[in-house]
Amino acid sequence: MTSVDAPWLTARHEVEHLFGQCILRLQAFELLLKLIVAGHHVSGSPATSQDTRASRIAEVRRKTLGGLVGEMMGSVLVPAGQEGQHDACDDDAEFACLVRIAFPVGEFARIETEHRELVALRNALVHHFLEEQDLRTEAGCLSARQALMTTLDRVTRAHADLQTWAAEMEQARRVMAEYVESPEFHDWIVHGQVPWHVTTIAQALVDAASELAPGGWTSVEAAVNWVLARRPGERPEMCGCRSWRQVIHESGLFDLQVREVDGRRQAWYRPRNRKADQPRCPVRHH
Incomplete structure (x- = not known):
């Protein structure tokens, strides 16, 4: 390695490190998104609930990131005023629990746009990064490093949002579970x-x-x-x-x-x- 090559190799190694960070953060984002999408709507009977949940998790695991974002928007996250609308469920289901988070219409539109852009960003990173970035020169590596730092920041913020929403949904489930144990819920089910x-x-x-x-x-x-x-x-x-x-x-x-x-x-x-x-x-x- 010559002294001329050293800055290029250093920049190249930084690019490779940042690329790996982006991929790992995207996978963490996707895994959490799968958990949210799979768990926001549960229905069935006490006897079948475990099988139904396992089937739902298996179904969600096969979805692409684009498919997951598409299902999240309008099903898990909804514009204000649509939180009362419910997904179709099995007519034989003995219970159904649906957890949603509602946003003002403008905020919902912003979140949807950002997440669909994130899908495009992920696809470009995985499939076209070497086509779009020239890693054969130090200048090209520096440009690629800046692009990756921007990508990592966007994915990190999106993952943090998911963590916040997941925590809010878990809190809603806890409140509902406590309510199911209450005398008021008993009077509703037993006495109407x-x-x-x-x-x-x-x-x-x-x-x-x-x-x-x-x-x-x-x-x-x-x-x-x-x-x-x-x-x-x-x-x-x-x-x-x-x-x-x-x-x-x-x-x-x-x-x-x-x-x-x-x-x-x-x-x-x-x-x-x-x-x-x-x-x-x-x-x-x-």
């Missing part, structure tokens, strides 16, 4: 007493009231239109009710009154103060 304060339809009505008339009375008709435009999957019959007005009355979470407006009798409602210690783990009826 709906735990209204944790249902997505009641939360949708609270959100509608907050948006349309903060702190005041909201027209039931206007609120229903607002909910259906944003959460079309919410329906009173899924909670055993014939109408939205019955949901408002039966839940006990709202004040309800009838007013005469332009010669028509119309229902209006407003949310009552909610106890601070009530659980915030939305349940969707099937």
Whole structure:
């Protein structure tokens, strides 16, 4: 090795080291993503739950990174207002648990774009790195090193986001597990007493009231239109009710009154103060 070759070899070794770091960090990102996608939706029966989970894990393991990101966006991570929509599940399932994280629409779009760009970045790194980077010269190696440092930073930030979301989902599962053990859950399953304060339809009505008339009375008709435009999957019959007005009355979470407006009798409602210690783990009826 000549003295002229030494700087080039040093730069080349740094490139190879950074390349390995990027690949390892991408694999860690992909493994965590597989765990999140495989575990966010569980359904079945006590007798089949283990087999169902094993089958789901095996299915997810065969997916490409692009397929995993595609499934995560809109299924695990959703735009605000779509968290109440549920995936299809087996009609014979005795239980179903779906954990999602909702983001404002703009934030969701940003996350989706960043993760799809990350897939393209990973594919270029694995399949085209030597085509795009000239490692035969010191200048080429320095350019490649800068590109790899940028890639490593992006993957590291994306992996950190996944770790945060995984922790939030695990916390939600713990809250749900504690709720399943509660007397309130027992009354719901055994006696059919709906735990209204944790249902997505009641939360949708609270959100509608907050948006349309903060702190005041909201027209039931206007609120229903607002909910259906944003959460079309919410329906009173899924909670055993014939109408939205019955949901408002039966839940006990709202004040309800009838007013005469332009010669028509119309229902209006407003949310009552909610106890601070009530659980915030939305349940969707099937």
